[in-house]
Amino acid sequence: MKTLKIPEATIMRLAVYSRYLEHAEKQGITTVSSAAIADGSGVSPAQVRKDLAYFGEFGTRGVGYRTGELNSHIRRILGLNRCWSAVIVGAGKLGSALALYEGFLSRGFRIVGVFDVDPGIVGKYLGDIEVLHVSQLEELIAREKAEIGIITVPASAAQEVGERLVKAGVRALLNFSPLVLNLPEDVIVRNVDFSLYLEVLTFNLVFGKIKKEVAEEE
Amino acid sequence: MKTLKIPEATIMRLAVYSRYLEHAEKQGITTVSSAAIADGSGVSPAQVRKDLAYFGEFGTRGVGYRTGELNSHIRRILGLNRCWSAVIVGAGKLGSALALYEGFLSRGFRIVGVFDVDPGIVGKYLGDIEVLHVSQLEELIAREKAEIGIITVPASAAQEVGERLVKAGVRALLNFSPLVLNLPEDVIVRNVDFSLYLEVLTFNLVFGKIKKEVAEEE
DNA sequence: TCCTGTGAAATTCTTCACAGCC
DNA sequence: GGCTGTGAAGAATTTCACAGGA
Numbered sequence: 001m002k003t004l005k006i007p008e009a010t011i012m013r014l015a016v017y018s019r020y021l022e023h024a025e026k027q028g029i030t031t032v033s034s035a036a037i038a039d040g041s042g043v044s045p046a047q048v049r050k051d052l053a054y055f056g057e058f059g060t061r062g063v064g065y066r067t068g069e070l071n072s073h074i075r076r077i078l079g080l081n082r083c084w085s086a087v088i089v090g091a092g093k094l095g096s097a098l099a100l101y102e103g104f105l106s107r108g109f110r111i112v113g114v115f116d117v118d119p120g121i122v123g124k125y126l127g128d129i130e131v132l133h134v135s136q137l138e139e140l141i142a143r144e145k146a147e148i149g150i151i152t153v154p155a156s157a158a159q160e161v162g163e164r165l166v167k168a169g170v171r172a173l174l175n176f177s178p179l180v181l182n183l184p185e186d187v188i189v190r191n192v193d194f195s196l197y198l199e200v201l202t203f204n205l206v207f208g209k210i211k212k213e214v215a216e217e218e
Numbered sequence: 219m220k221t222l223k224i225p226e227a228t229i230m231r232l233a234v235y236s237r238y239l240e241h242a243e244k245q246g247i248t249t250v251s252s253a254a255i256a257d258g259s260g261v262s263p264a265q266v267r268k269d270l271a272y273f274g275e276f277g278t279r280g281v282g283y284r285t286g287e288l289n290s291h292i293r294r295i296l297g298l299n300r301c302w303s304a305v306i307v308g309a310g311k312l313g314s315a316l317a318l319y320e321g322f323l324s325r326g327f328r329i330v331g332v333f334d335v336d337p338g339i340v341g342k343y344l345g346d347i348e349v350l351h352v353s354q355l356e357e358l359i360a361r362e363k364a365e366i367g368i369i370t371v372p373a374s375a376a377q378e379v380g381e382r383l384v385k386a387g388v389r390a391l392l393n394f395s396p397l398v399l400n401l402p403e404d405v406i407v408r409n410v411d412f413s414l415y416l417e418v419l420t421f422n423l424v425f426g427k428i429k430k431e432v433a434e435e436e
Numbered sequence: 437t438c439c440t441g442t443g444a445a446a447t448t449c450t451t452c453a454c455a456g457c458c
Numbered sequence: 459g460g461c462t463g464t465g466a467a468g469a470a471t472t473t474c475a476c477a478g479g480a
Contacts, residue, residue, distance in 0.1 A: 049440065060440075061440045061479045061480055079425075097312050104412070178321065179258075190418055199229070200229050200233070251460090252462070279457040279460085
């Protein structure tokens, strides 16, 4: 079979290009070059063209890309030509913040349910959505046909919640707990861990200094 | 100069290994093999060994690694053998959630300041930290010697905030706004965008289905 | 002339496979 | 026997450089 594999990095970059294009569109820029996109996304122009080439020819030689049109293409590639329903499990600070995050809706993500086990939290409203008890998880996922699960529970509960979400029919998970989940291969899981990103920063802060010293010695 | 470059992916994985090791330590497991770490981190055993090999020899042939000892090594590599001070700019939902996030402290990150421009937010307390007006940004960063900035302001203000943080002496930034910041090369910036992660999921949901269909046709 | 699309080259990253040590 | 550490092989990704079309 000749399904060429698309690098995950390409997908991430396409999403970044899309944000730049949206920004450019708002500024009234109707045509962009790969160099402009590259500039606005922190990559090389060749990289931009290669990434797009996986999916087709969207530009005009000698001219560039039509801003809005290219953005539509990218959004379709990313699956954003439709709305997606997601549930959040864990209505602590992070879960609540995500439930109220406006950025999701503008990209086509609708939060259709928020769950918790804490009786002090269940029943609260986050915007116009009521926090439900986890016991209603399966029912709501089935009713709303939610396909994405967002896990914002403590590490100790994450694995169990993941399994439950999958059993309830969710196909893709965004896991904010610091542990790697052990789930069937066909479930799509990505992890987000804030401390981890900070640790990448501190490594670079420390290591950058060392590199500079090494360079000066020679 | 012979400073071998460490892949960023290696750094991220080290942080993941560290979390697994902490988990294992709590369970009373004193010795782990590269296979165990790999299992708990979703990578291959060879990958674990290669990643560690960039920094030294931490294991014992025929035995494995001492859980706590290896974790200390990794924490030191990541720069976590000291405490780091960070400020958060933007005390909306996300900024507030991050300010209250317990996970930071346990990894050695201290939030020493939270800022906003909104008079309705300035003066509020998040835990025991008061939200200050952005006009006090420079002063507090200097006084607390904060080295890390976390940007949780709307996209339209992100670039300006980034520049201000850098001018005030911050060397590393975690940017939660959806736009790529344009800053001096020596500033370390990493972006976190929740919608982006969801878009990676949707791409895989859509594309996974297509791949399956293609496979079935042949 | 300008900028895209793309094979080919270069580079980076991962896996393999086994020597070395407990 | 078991598991680490590592050069060498292999795979994946990025960059280069230029052909091709507006």
